[in-house]
Amino acid sequence: MTQYTNPDVIGDSPAWLSFIWIAFGISLTLMIIGIYYLPVDWWIKGYLYMGTLFLTASTLTLSKSLRDRHEYERLVNRVKNARTEQVLSKYEG
Numbered sequence: 001m002t003q004y005t006n007p008d009v010i011g012d013s014p015a016w017l018s019f020i021w022i023a024f025g026i027s028l029t030l031m032i033i034g035i036y037y038l039p040v041d042w043w044i045k046g047y048l049y050m051g052t053l054f055l056t057a058s059t060l061t062l063s064k065s066l067r068d069r070h071e072y073e074r075l076v077n078r079v080k081n082a083r084t085e086q087v088l089s090k091y092e093g
Helices: 014-036 042-092
Strands: none
């Protein structure tokens, strides 16, 4: 009889989390500085700043939604596997 075991939950390492936050901060900072030093009118810079802000916010929202969907699917699969194991254990015993 096989028993359902929860997969080990392995999180991201602190080094990886540091890397992605530093990379995010650097890229956003360089984008803002690059827009600031563009030789164009202020309204074009404002448009680019708003575009950068919207793109950043939508990227964060998309990544959160994808993560939430993945976690939901894992939960549903764990429940289905537990039910299957329960039914099989009744018939095997």
